[in-house]
Amino acid sequence: MHTVLVGVSSGIAAFKVISLVKSLKKRGYNVIVIMTEHAKKMISEKEFEKASGNKVVSELFPKGFDYKRVLKERKVKHISLADMASVIIVVPATANIIAKIANGVADDILTTTILASKAELLVCPSMNVNMWNNKRTQENISKLRNKGIFFFGPEKGKLACGYDGEGRLADINKIEDEIVKLVEKRNELKGKKIIVTAGGTEEEIDKVRVITNRSSGKMGIRIAEECVKRGAKVTLIRSRTDIEPTVSLDDIKVRSAKEMYGEIKKRINKNGIMIHAAAVSDFRVKNKIESKIRSDKGITLELIPNIKIIDKIKKMKKDVFLVGFKAEYNVSEKELKRKSVYIINKAGADMVVANDVGKNNVFGSDYNEILIVDNKGKAKKINRAEKRIIAERIVDEIVKRV
Ligand SMILES: Cc1cc2nc3c(=O)[nH]c(=O)nc-3n(C[C@H](O)[C@H](O)[C@H](O)COP(=O)(O)O)c2cc1C
Numbered sequence: 001m002h003t004v005l006v007g008v009s010s011g012i013a014a015f016k017v018i019s020l021v022k023s024l025k026k027r028g029y030n031v032i033v034i035m036t037e038h039a040k041k042m043i044s045e046k047e048f049e050k051a052s053g054n055k056v057v058s059e060l061f062p063k064g065f066d067y068k069r070v071l072k073e074r075k076v077k078h079i080s081l082a083d084m085a086s087v088i089i090v091v092p093a094t095a096n097i098i099a100k101i102a103n104g105v106a107d108d109i110l111t112t113t114i115l116a117s118k119a120e121l122l123v124c125p126s127m128n129v130n131m132w133n134n135k136r137t138q139e140n141i142s143k144l145r146n147k148g149i150f151f152f153g154p155e156k157g158k159l160a161c162g163y164d165g166e167g168r169l170a171d172i173n174k175i176e177d178e179i180v181k182l183v184e185k186r187n188e189l190k191g192k193k194i195i196v197t198a199g200g201t202e203e204e205i206d207k208v209r210v211i212t213n214r215s216s217g218k219m220g221i222r223i224a225e226e227c228v229k230r231g232a233k234v235t236l237i238r239s240r241t242d243i244e245p246t247v248s249l250d251d252i253k254v255r256s257a258k259e260m261y262g263e264i265k266k267r268i269n270k271n272g273i274m275i276h277a278a279a280v281s282d283f284r285v286k287n288k289i290e291s292k293i294r295s296d297k298g299i300t301l302e303l304i305p306n307i308k309i310i311d312k313i314k315k316m317k318k319d320v321f322l323v324g325f326k327a328e329y330n331v332s333e334k335e336l337k338r339k340s341v342y343i344i345n346k347a348g349a350d351m352v353v354a355n356d357v358g359k360n361n362v363f364g365s366d367y368n369e370i371l372i373v374d375n376k377g378k379a380k381k382i383n384r385a386e387k388r389i390i391a392e393r394i395v396d397e398i399v400k401r402v
Helices: 012-026 037-042 045-052 067-073 077-084 095-102 109-116 129-133 135-146 172-185 218-229 257-270 309-316 333-347 387-401
Strands: 003-008 030-035 085-093 120-125 155-158 164-168 193-198 233-238 250-253 273-276 283-285 303-305 321-328 351-356 367-374 379-386
Touching: 003 012, 003 045, 003 109, 012 030, 012 037, 012 045, 012 085, 012 172, 030 037, 030 045, 030 109, 077 085, 077 109, 085 095, 085 109, 085 172, 095 109, 095 120, 095 135, 120 172, 129 135, 129 164, 193 218, 193 257, 218 233, 218 273, 218 387, 233 257, 257 309, 273 309, 273 387, 309 321, 309 333, 321 333, 321 387, 333 351, 333 367, 333 379, 351 387, 367 387, 379 387
Parallel strands: 003 030, 003 085, 085 120, 193 233, 193 273, 233 250, 273 321, 321 351
Antiparallel strands: 155 164, 283 303, 351 367, 367 379
16 A cells, blocks of 8 residues: 655645545545644645555654653654655645755754655645745755656746745645555566666777776666665666666666676566667777876777677567667757667667767766667657657656566
8 A cells, every 4th residue: 555645834835735645545545644734724634544554654753752761662753654655745845844845954843754756746835826936945946846856836827825826835736646656666567576777888999098988887886776765676787877767676786888788688588678778888908908008109099899788688588678769960850860779780689779979968867868769660750858858758658668
């Protein structure tokens, strides 16, 4: 059973959340309401207890708190709540709670649980139009959006304070749909085992120098995280990356293409999906030197084509769902598609994600723009968005096909 934590802060729209809690419970979710101290002044806990069938949580230190019991039982309320949550929703979200979450403040049970949880967080703001438009509120919101926090609403309309403008809590039925989407997404890849590769491989010139590329590994890591969030068991095989994954997965670190291939080979038979987002160096040094090359005179390196990992995958496991990546430099969309189809045919890939690293300054960036091409030649363009959002779209397309 999915546990949905509903955080209620002290917006005037809090009363609307009672029907939302009832509906979520009817859907079979375990709904636990966490209220801020101010929210309890707005509306009685009893109303939410009746709607959810669960006790409302509102105190970080409950009455009779005894640290000795905590140490004996190893159970802390906000951590248990954080761990059991499938999703957390803050509705209505006051300007205050948004500011606190954006800055990592944890001064009550709601903000502390949010900080401790790895669950998806959906924030549904509702406030006076001037509070909403205030630069500080907007800065807090962009900060959270960039960290992958979902927002829904507010809408424009008549506000409780008498103003007309943006700030009304979004339609409660639409909020419910968003919650259901987030919860259901968590099962989409349940039982699936996936290998994701990421990062730029390093090929030795000598014992201190390497040939590599400008890949940051962000795209692959975001995809791996998205697969974990949807219930898959993920093995991430990565060479040099600029970021660390934020979810728990099997994290294998390699350097060269050869090492990456070796790790894939060991595991491919136990996995049903392979997403090969790593930027494998196309060349390696023919005669690498087993010491440090002296730097007092110039040298000539002979580069030879490196192992093409993608071409080996289907030969190792015929029925693995293979997603390849293609990076091109300043080409047309037609050309991008043509190159993707070429990989599909050559490697037997089921899907190729292509991007133009020349146009969008993709390497190292948090943004990307891609073309997804499948083995039936169908292409779908995903416009420029954060790599986290692009990862969601890519995984959406994989989910439809596995
Ligand atoms: C009657 C009343 C209505 C309020 N409505 C809102 C609101 O809709 N949105 C909001 O951001 N703050 C609203 N506030 C202000 C918050 O309650 C206040 O900022 C509070 O400190 C927020 O605490 P909390 O985020 O811990 O619940 C309201 C205050 C009062 C007294």
